[in-house]
Amino acid sequence: MYQLKKSKTKQFVAGLIGASLALSLAFAVTVKADTVSDLTAQINSLLATITSLQTKLAAVQGSSTTTTTTSDYTFSSDLSVGSKGADVMNLQKVLNMSPDTQVASGSSAGAPGYETSTFGPATKAAVIKFQKKNGVSGTGYVGPLTRGVLNSMSSTSSSTSTTTTTTTTTTSSVPGCTGTTGFSPTTGQACSGSTTTTTTTAPSGTGLTVSSPVQPAVTIAPYKASRVPFTKITLTAGSDGDVTVNSLTVQRTGLATDAAFASIVLLDENGLQIGTSKTFNSNHQTTLGDPFVVSRGTSRTLTVAGNMETSAGGYGGQVASLTVVGVNTSATVSGSLPITGAGQTVNETLTLGTATLYVSQYDPASNLTKNIGDTAVKFSGIKVTAGSAEDVTLWSVRWNQTGSAGATDLANIVTILDGTTYPTIISADGKYYTTLFPNGIIIQKGFSKDLHVQGDIIGAASANRTIEFDLYNASDLYVSGNTYNFGITGAANTTGTLSATSRSKFTTSTPFYGGSIVTINAGTVTTIGKSSTIAPAKNIAVNVPNQILGAYDTNVKGEPISVQTTVIHFTSSAAGLGTLTSVSLLDKNGAVVAGPADAALVTGTDQKVTFTDTITYPIGVGTFTIVGKLPTSYTDGSTINASTTPSSDWSTVKGQTTGNTLTLTNAVFSMNTMTIRRASLAVGASSVPAARTIVAGAQDFVFTNFQFDATQSGEDVRISTIPAHLTYTVGAGTDISSCRLFDGATNLTTGSNVVNPTTTASSAAYTFTLDSSLTIPKGTVKTISVKCNVSGAATSGGIFAWVMSSTDVGTTLSVTGTTSTGSVTATGSATGANMTVGSATLAAAGDTTNTSYTIASAGTTGVVVAGYKFTATNDDIDLRRLVLKLTNTASSSDTDIVLVHIFDGNTEVAPAVTFTGGATLATTTLTVPTVIARGTQKVLTVKVDLAGITNDAAAGKGSGHLLNIDIDNNDSTGTYGSGVGSGVQVNSTGSTAVTSTGIRIFKSYPKFASVTGTGALPQSGVADGRLIRFSVTADSKGPVNIAKFLVTIATSTITSVNTVNMFAFNTLDASGNLTGPVAGVNTGGQLLTTSVSTAVYPSSPTIAIYPQTTAGATTTIQIGVGSTMYFEVRGTVTGVTTGSSVVTTLKGDTGYPQVSNTYFMPTVVIADAGANIALNSFIWSPNSTTTSPSVNDVDWSNGYALPGLPSNGIIQSRTN
16 A cells, blocks of 8 residues: 555556556456466565655655544444443544534533443444444444444544635626616616625635545445445545545456446445446546535545446456545545455346336426426426335435526426425536435335426526436436345336437436426516406596506516506597596506606597506516596596507517517407596485384484495595484474484594484484594495484384485585595485384293103203293393292192203303292392393293102102293283383283193103114014014113003005014113013013914004013013113014015003092003003003002003103014
């Protein structure tokens, strides 16, 4: 090895070394005839010759400067988690020298300056990073290989003073200008617009040290593999400045031939390819890399890698090396050359995975023309498909932009894969755009990934330039196999020949993939026409500046355009109306971009305005409005229309970025026609409020709404006073007072401007003086409300109205134009509705919409017992008090109730009350405002908390009680509210109680349901004999007993349904099967000891089912607290044919049982006979006083109103 000293000698030494090595390669072809000792001797001889030449060169140069490095620390023992001592601390110090291998940060243990002597998890993680960075397997264990790297490291320091140069340049930013004075010859704009550029240049470094880092591991180099690592080299710049390295000279060495390589590449620290892949020349050498920079005081470690032969050529077993023999730079190079890395053995038997390349679906697949300013333009794309040998990982792609456009013409260049955007790294020459995929993108065997490159076109003066994104070499797409971890060179699915018009193809040469060509357009104007959003047809005024005359939209692409001269034509509805003055053109922000200019008469009805100001139209859609002033000679109702022809009326049109002259082709278009209207105002009265009854004492009552209509006015108008008359019959004008005018919620007349009518005769005139003048914008209608207070002593039947007569409007009302200040004569009249003084009423009625007769368990809270509907007339009424009445005391009493609640929706509006000491009336005062709007209804809900029933209560006490709570209207001052407008108490009307349907109280009760879901009987298959399935659940307040069911069966085209019986079960399993037959009846849960055998076709029998024991004795079935029991009626079905069906009904009852005792519930016998013969479909007991009721207890009821059991029964139909 030798020490390379001066850059002037570098090329000579490198060439001499190359020649010597070239001679040595001659031995490769005869290696079989030589012994290893012969080859060793030859190599040693060459090295001796090189050393001699070095010595002579040093003498010629007159000096010998050699940079040597020393290691700060020496590591002689292995280290791992748990190790302690000085070696560990020194290890952490070495790791902390580089930010990407630091143990910790800040003041944490192990951070720079806080190193410890303990090897823990953080040290292990940092070691793994260090190992991966230096080509060692990342295990976290510091063994011989890692120690070798650590011991080879050196630390040097120097102090260098450097000088930077700062240059400031000022240039004009106006197209066509070469300086900052004068005017542009292409656009006519002043050249004073300037751009100041400040450039700071650091000095170039004068020294570069080359050294050999830890080299890649020795392995095989399979054919078709790409980027197989052979040699690493570390370049370190001195501290006096950055060093630019132009390239490296690499020579193929070792016992192999050049043909074993398809090409070789140079990779940086991140695996990014520097420059293009290269092949060897006749001297077995090549020059790798584009110019790159090594920053001052830093090092860069590069890898020389080989792309191996693409097909087996008989080179298997050869051991190849790649030797760096030269570093091409203007800086002084010192260090050891040549550097030879691993000798890799060529392998032609291992089958690697494949990556087949196709054209992406996002590739344009044809040449395009795009505009400056276009964004997210798709330039080129490929699809990568993994073969069947192994999964592969996509690591990077390197796009080569070979078009004439420069990097400054493009922005936001990204690669998109699976909808995810990845940034690109731009090469120094602006031609290569590289994307790294962090952690790699895995492509499973047989699957594909689609990627494409896109970006924005921004360049100034870039018209007619081209953009073309290619893959120059196949190796520009880096893919590796996941099984063998070798790089894979992508292969095109198909190849073709590129031409100027035939693009988006893979080739067999370079570029490997040729993308579509995108040509950059200069600025274009796609549309100019009447605005669709601004300046609709409307009324405009005379003698008022800035009246809207028209508007147009422009759509500019590519670059802003400028128009030096613009002509706008105007056509009036009649001749001799005069010409426009002070015409201007405004942009969308209202800024003047041209004008003002006066019109010139062309013909009798035509005139034109010529704008000589240069108008700049921005990229995108722009809206421009034409405004001006019409002379007073324009008559009311006349019209004017603006138009222009861009192709002939707009001249000297140029692109602002390119300076190119543009030709507009847009034809004539007309803008919306404007109608000239002089200032005007029409007065009328709104139909709201309509005539109605008002209550004495009403405050801020709206008597009328006057309407002031300026929809036909050419300008805004202003009024300061409003004259009006008050008419009334019966009573006096003093019955109303404090009359004010309102614009919405704004009071227009305050203080002394409030009008208080006097006792003068009806139709007295009053003038409302506004606190400040009121403007009615043109094209709008302003509604002004008249509000007054009504005296609490106002005479009932008095009728009041506010009016504005035609004289009030046309003579007394003073109106002026806000801009022209001219006087305006208003038209029309306004007559408000008659308002009659009366009184408010409050009426209560029962509400059955959400409340009806129902059943509840004793001890339950929040049970809805009634709903009451309150109606207010003539005034809003705030309900203040309710008087509740306990009715139906023959079957209920205050002992059934704990508390009574009043709700408005979900809000309780009054304190809970109760009936105590046998009282039947209870009064509650509402504490939550409950307002019933005039002419509307509000429903209040009455809920009760019921008292419980205990087993030791007297027989029949409690269960069966019917509880009714009504609104008492007998007390005329009991239930009342307060008029919101009048403040007067309003009593509820009526003389009798408003009744409710009530609730029936039981200690507990059963709930029915058809079995649905998994457990439901299927619609078809009636031949299996299963007729109906249902469930009965006892309420959570207690058990219930059942004494009777009633079932009816109806058939269609069925011969018979025999041996009918009912079965009871305790469980329905997850599969829908009934299990756990009920005990105490017949085997298997059968309720009847003997099934009912009757041929029912075509009759429809009714079958009563009384549960029986196995001995045939009548019994009852008990369902426990909150428990559910399942029932199924079965029979033998015969004669089933197509269309056959059986309809089975479990019957309910239509009314509560009639009782002849004082207990409100019958015995089973009474419930099942006599007057109850039609009300005995289902008989049950709530177990009021015992857990095992007797059929003789007065504690039985029927199926009336039971939840889930309608009066017509539960009906289930099954077919064949």
